Amino acid sequence: MVDARVSEDEDTSPFLVRLFHRTGxxxxxxxxxxxxxxxxxxxxxxxTCTLYELALELAAAKPSALPSPAIGTRLSFQLVCPDLRGTSTINTGQPKFAVKELGSIVIGEGYPGAENPDDADPDVMKDDSEKDKTLADWRFVxxxxxxxxxxxxxxxxxxAPPSNARRGSISSGRDSRGSSFRGGFPGRDSNFSRNHGRQSRAPSWRDNRFPSGDWRRGEQLPEGPPGGSRGRGRWY
Structure with missing residues (x-):
């Protein structure tokens, strides 16, 4: 029997994710x-990508970002998105961002040298319950x-406990499963089509162009950007 998740991935195109990393x-x-x-x-x-798979992607793309040996290293993740509260259709100001905690994983968990979840302080392991959630679960756009x-x-x-990573100003901003938001996210910095050919950059929120109307996070965006359509008329 074919895994349902693998089958779903085969029927869709991958998209670009910028994964920012910092030690400490x-x-x-x-x-x-x-x-x-x-x-x-x-x-x-x-x-369908999970936090564990994001960690593998980071290790493969930038091995030097992780300590050596990496066993016992915690990787904590946040979703970073434009904060559209009070944003108008035409906005020339500097973009603002909001963050949402996604959880964390421990490299080598369950292997010698890593923390044993049964013996660990509750504060050390409290974020790990989210490690199997996917980008879709977090309503990544x-x-x-x-x-x-x-x-x-x-x-x-x-x-290290997850709390060691939470420094600086943190706001909840755009994300709320039951809230509506004004504006939207016009698209990817690079579209990756089914034939794996890259297309030119689509207009994005960095261009201060937002589709008008109210919509819920994770829903399909309004048809067609201002001034013309692209592709099938969706905001890609």
């Missing part, structure tokens, strides 16, 4: 507004960012 703490939301973005890797993945705080083992060899 998360980036502050305002740091994403700079024209020069913080260090990151660009990966193509699917909405194409154009959002993922931020990763890399927390090496503590001086005594124990796993």
């Amino acid at each position: 703490s998360f980036y502050r939301p305002e740091e994403f507004a700079s024209p020069s973005l913080p260090p990151h890797v660009s990966i193509y993945t699917w909405s 194409v154009g959002d960012y993922i931020s990763c705080a890399i927390l090496p083992p503590l001086s005594d060899g124990s796993v």
Whole structure:
């Protein structure tokens, strides 16, 4: 029997995700507004991608970002998205960002050298219940960012608690499963089609162009951007 998740991935195209990484703490939301973005890797993945798979992508794309040996290192993740509260259709101001905690994973968990979940302090392991959730579960929208705080083992060899990564200003901003939002996210920085050919960059929220109307996070965006359509008329 074919795994349903694998079958779903075969029927869809991967999309671009910018995965930002930093040792010791998360980036502050305002740091994403700079024209020069913080260090990151660009990966193509699917909405079924989990935190564990994001960790594998980071390790493959940027091995030097992780300590050596990496066993016992905690990787904490945040969703970073444009904060559209109070944003009008025409906005010339600097973009603002909001973040949402996604949880964390511990490299090598269950193997020698990593924390044993049965013996660990509850604060150390409390974020790990989210590690199997997917980007779709978190209502990731194409154009959002993922931020990763890399927390090496503590001086005594124990796993760092998730709270060590939470520094700087953090806001809840756009994401709410029951709330409506004004504006939207016009698209990917690069579209990856079924024939794996890259298309030119679509207009995005960095161009200060937002589709009008109210919509719920995770729903299909309004048809057609202002001034013309692209592709099938959707905001890609």
